[in-house]
Amino acid sequence: MSVSADSEPVSCTVKPPVFLQLGDAKTDTVKSGVCIVDVTLPFGKSVNIEEISFKNFYTAYVTVRLLRKVPGQEAAAKWTTALRDLALMENPHTEGGSQDYSSIHRAQMQVVPDHVMSVRFILRQPSSAWMNFNLQEIKIFQKEVSDLLSDLTLVDFRPDLEGLPDPSTVSSSIQQMWALTEVMQTNQTTASIGRFDVDGCYDVNLLSVP
Amino acid sequence: MADNKEKRRSAVIPPAMADSKTAKCDSDREFLAQAGVGELLRGAILKMVEARTDDPIGFLADHFCNLASVSDAGTGGSEGDEMNNGTLGGRAHEQQRLNRALWHLRLAHHSHRSAFSNNVRVAYDLLNDSMGPSGSDGDGGGVRGGLYTQTLQCLCSEGGVPASTSAPLLHRLHCQDHEAVPYDVFRHGVLTCAVFSDYIRQAQRLYAEVCCPDEEPVSRALGMAVIGTLKEALETSQGSEARRTLRYLEASAKLSPDQLAQAMATAQTRGPGGSMDAKEFENAAAEVFITRVKVLS
Numbered sequence: 001m002s003v004s005a006d007s008e009p010v011s012c013t014v015k016p017p018v019f020l021q022l023g024d025a026k027t028d029t030v031k032s033g034v035c036i037v038d039v040t041l042p043f044g045k046s047v048n049i050e051e052i053s054f055k056n057f058y059t060a061y062v063t064v065r066l067l068r069k070v071p072g073q074e075a076a077a078k079w080t081t082a083l084r085d086l087a088l089m090e091n092p093h094t095e096g097g098s099q100d101y102s103s104i105h106r107a108q109m110q111v112v113p114d115h116v117m118s119v120r121f122i123l124r125q126p127s128s129a130w131m132n133f134n135l136q137e138i139k140i141f142q143k144e145v146s147d148l149l150s151d152l153t154l155v156d157f158r159p160d161l162e163g164l165p166d167p168s169t170v171s172s173s174i175q176q177m178w179a180l181t182e183v184m185q186t187n188q189t190t191a192s193i194g195r196f197d198v199d200g201c202y203d204v205n206l207l208s209v210p
Numbered sequence: 211m212a213d214n215k216e217k218r219r220s221a222v223i224p225p226a227m228a229d230s231k232t233a234k235c236d237s238d239r240e241f242l243a244q245a246g247v248g249e250l251l252r253g254a255i256l257k258m259v260e261a262r263t264d265d266p267i268g269f270l271a272d273h274f275c276n277l278a279s280v281s282d283a284g285t286g287g288s289e290g291d292e293m294n295n296g297t298l299g300g301r302a303h304e305q306q307r308l309n310r311a312l313w314h315l316r317l318a319h320h321s322h323r324s325a326f327s328n329n330v331r332v333a334y335d336l337l338n339d340s341m342g343p344s345g346s347d348g349d350g351g352g353v354r355g356g357l358y359t360q361t362l363q364c365l366c367s368e369g370g371v372p373a374s375t376s377a378p379l380l381h382r383l384h385c386q387d388h389e390a391v392p393y394d395v396f397r398h399g400v401l402t403c404a405v406f407s408d409y410i411r412q413a414q415r416l417y418a419e420v421c422c423p424d425e426e427p428v429s430r431a432l433g434m435a436v437i438g439t440l441k442e443a444l445e446t447s448q449g450s451e452a453r454r455t456l457r458y459l460e461a462s463a464k465l466s467p468d469q470l471a472q473a474m475a476t477a478q479t480r481g482p483g484g485s486m487d488a489k490e491f492e493n494a495a496a497e498v499f500i501t502r503v504k505v506l507s
Binding site (some may be wrong): 188 | 225255292299320326352355385389390391392394397398401402406408409410412413415416419421436439440443444452461462466467468470471474475495498499502503504507
């Protein structure tokens with residue numbers, strides 16, 4: 001489930017948290033218990049998210065929203081909610097889970113987190129027991145086979161198959177041939193019979209005169 | 211080892227039969243035990259289970275034929291050894307060994323891994339001490355190169371591969387008669403030929419599928435496109451071992467019906483003209499496989 005140790009997080013900018021304030025921002029220090037953290041990717045870039053990981057700091061619930069662009073239409077990016085109110089603490093008033101590391105996997109999200117330009121975390125802490133709350137060490141990991149899968153899903157080319165053989169039977173035959181070739185290749189032996197000549201010819205260097 | 215056991219059995223059976231006749235055997239059970247029928251049948255059933263055959267009767271018939279030829283060879287061979295000490299008897303003996311080895315190799319399809327490996331081992335051991343009669347080499351040195359090459363040739367031709375198609379493959383795997391072939395090399399050669407036979411049969415089916423709609427010879431463009439797709443998929447699957455799963459995924463994407471439809475459609479509109487007959491297609495497909503077989507050194 002977790003991302004393998006060797007994969008690197010995507011380089012992105014985690015903006016400082018913005019707390020929702022009640023009343024006058026300067027004089028009134030009562031906190032609403034809602035905080036927003038935005039994570040943006042470098043301009044013009046998008047990412048197919050595999051996993052998001054972070055360390056909690058007294059956040060009770062997190063909602064994740066994604067700004068996704070529609071492939072082919074740069075302008076039409078849309079915000080969608082990928083995950084609503086995931087509980088990070090067992091009880092908002094007690095310590096349990098308050099400083100745990102968590103990760104949100106692709107499969108947990110309600111929308112497919114592909115072509116994401118920006119991620120917004122909405123943090124909630126209903127308990128007044130804590131002065132502050134936040135998420136730390138936010139890291140986004142990219143799906144490695146992204147290109148491949150987008151190739152797979154984006155085939156909208158419907159060729160004219162008039163007079164052509166059925167592609168699925170041809171495909172299954174070729175897949176068999178591919179598999180057979182793979183079987184042969186994976187069973188290649190390193191053993192040799194200790195021959196010095198190649199195709200009946202000796203390497204000149206081996207023919208030394210004592 | 212198996213051979214020794216069978217030999218012993220063939221030597222034991224006639225006296226046992228003779229005994230049973232004279233003693234007027236008390237019970238049926240005793241008769242069966244004396245004649246070794248139980249062991250015989252158990253052996254046959256074990257072999258059949260291992261081979262998972264579709265045709266039990268045919269399999270058993272072959273099995274018993276083979277046993278019969280073994281017991282013939284057992285008695286005949288030993289006389290031959292004493293009488294003409296090698297050459298002619300030795301040649302016939304060798305041919306018999308080869309037939310028996312091939313029979314073992316035919317028992318299980320290569321996809322039944324453990325059964326196939328067992329049979330390869332048995333065949334190897336059989337061929338390995340086939341230097342027997344003259345006794346000059348003894349066993350342990352490895353199968354003689356000539357026998358090994360002959361085994362591969364037989365496997366290919368039995369697998370329905372035309373000699374002209376298998377020749378380039380055999381050239382890569384071929385051993386000189388004086389060379390001693392170690393087990394790993396033997397196993398690799400046998401497996402490669404078995405897989406190659408399947409591959410060629412599949413290629414022949416593929417040709418039939420490609421020309422299916424209008425029963426005409428396949429256009430060159432189409433044939434090349436289909437084989438090109440296979441080649442491309444195989445090329446992606448080279449590279450580092452660690453990413454094998456990813457490579458497989460990528461290759462399967464390249465061989466998806468959608469991709470093929472696209473390749474075929476493009477080939478039809480712009481590609482080389484002319485047509486491709488079945489033999490040419492087969493050769494082109496065989497080449498894709500054969501270039502990936504390591505040359506034996």
